[in-house]
Amino acid sequence: MEDFPVSTVEMVCLGTSMALSGLFFYIYRKKRKTVDKLNEAPRLPLDGKLADILNSTPGKCLQYVVIEGAVQPVGEPLRSQFQEGTVGVVQKLVLKEHKLVWNGLARTWTDSERILHERVSSVPFDLVGADRAAVRVLCPLEASGLDAEIVHEKFHQASYGFTDIIGQYLSGEKPKGQLETEEMVKVGAALTGVGELILDADRTLKLRPPTDGSTFFLSPAGYEAVRLEQEGQATLWRALASLCALAGAGVLLWAARRHYRRLRAEREQDRLRREFKRMAAGEEDDDDDDDGAEPPANACIICMSEPRSCVLLDCGHVCCCYSCFQALPHPTCPVCRQPIRRVVPLYQS
Numbered sequence: 001m002e003d004f005p006v007s008t009v010e011m012v013c014l015g016t017s018m019a020l021s022g023l024f025f026y027i028y029r030k031k032r033k034t035v036d037k038l039n040e041a042p043r044l045p046l047d048g049k050l051a052d053i054l055n056s057t058p059g060k061c062l063q064y065v066v067i068e069g070a071v072q073p074v075g076e077p078l079r080s081q082f083q084e085g086t087v088g089v090v091q092k093l094v095l096k097e098h099k100l101v102w103n104g105l106a107r108t109w110t111d112s113e114r115i116l117h118e119r120v121s122s123v124p125f126d127l128v129g130a131d132r133a134a135v136r137v138l139c140p141l142e143a144s145g146l147d148a149e150i151v152h153e154k155f156h157q158a159s160y161g162f163t164d165i166i167g168q169y170l171s172g173e174k175p176k177g178q179l180e181t182e183e184m185v186k187v188g189a190a191l192t193g194v195g196e197l198i199l200d201a202d203r204t205l206k207l208r209p210p211t212d213g214s215t216f217f218l219s220p221a222g223y224e225a226v227r228l229e230q231e232g233q234a235t236l237w238r239a240l241a242s243l244c245a246l247a248g249a250g251v252l253l254w255a256a257r258r259h260y261r262r263l264r265a266e267r268e269q270d271r272l273r274r275e276f277k278r279m280a281a282g283e284e285d286d287d288d289d290d291d292g293a294e295p296p297a298n299a300c301i302i303c304m305s306e307p308r309s310c311v312l313l314d315c316g317h318v319c320c321c322y323s324c325f326q327a328l329p330h331p332t333c334p335v336c337r338q339p340i341r342r343v344v345p346l347y348q349s
């Protein structure tokens with residue numbers, strides 16, 4: 001790992017940010033494609049001429065179109081379980097449990113909810129426009145964006161006695177109650193559908209999920225709302241992808257900076273070593289006449305044999321030879337214990 005410029009932790013960070021960036025970019029591309037298809041989709045008026053338009057289209061099929069109309073059930077509509085006289089074509093009944101759960105980490109009670117029961121049902125329905133022209137909607141439950149209207153909402157408060165309270169403190173869970181909701185796409189409501197429009201053999205128009213994998217939309221909010229929401233999501237995913245890519249680039253830059261600093265420090269050390277060697281070689285030439293038994297007067301205080309050859313900075317002590325300086329366990333001056341920030345060779349002439 002010594003030569004490798006990126007550490008394991010950095011490698012993990014880099015890998016994670018790159019993988020997330022790739023994933024977010026992939027989602028963004030998909031969303032972008034949906035937005036582009038929505039922008040290109042023709043908005044066809046729902047009237048008597050629509051069947052003729054399809055009749056003259058090859059294959060009697062339009063891949064991706066926007067149709068707006070009023071909801072009309074084909075047979076018997078669904079009746080609201082809670083609101084008298086309310087009828088619809090899509091019904092969603094949800095029972096949710098709300099409770100407080102003790103969070104040991106934050107040392108507080110936090111809200112938590114869980115779906116106890118969910119039932120979605122639908123009956124066949126048409127979108128009706130001018131001239132009593134109608135388009136049958138197939139597979140409405142596969143559509144995205146189908147936010148039905150809430151027709152009933154009731155919270156049933158949990159009631160408990162003294163022993164329950166003790167039990168709650170022991171288990172760390174306090175039930176708050178149950179929320180019962182009923183959502184419905186009502187008969188007569190305006191609905192916008194985006195999907196594949198076909199003309200069947202019996203001359204009925206049908207809107208179905210696109211066979212090319214594009215997103216099927218049914219929305220009570222209208223075409224513009226669907227388009228804006230998809231565009232907003234695309235922008236969000238792109239921002240997330242860029243953020244992760246930036247984080248990855250940051251990790252790389254950090255590793256490169258550290259690698260560069262280490263290279264520079266190594267080069268500096270190398271230069272010093274060479275310089276001290278050159279100096280030592282010069283002094284040996286001078287010492288040729290000596291018998292070599294007596295230590296020099298300015299001998300290194302550590303090895304007592306080599307001449308002192310380093311100036312330790314910032315304290316400025318001249319007390320050791322270069323090889324002893326290199327062998328110091330900590331970069332502190334052996335005389336005064338001040339940290340050594342730099343060492344320069346001492347030239348004696």
Ligand SMILES: [Zn+2]
Binds near residue numbers: 301304
């Ligand atoms: Zn020495």
Ligand SMILES: [Zn+2]
Binds near residue numbers: 312315316317333338
């Ligand atoms: Zn010192």
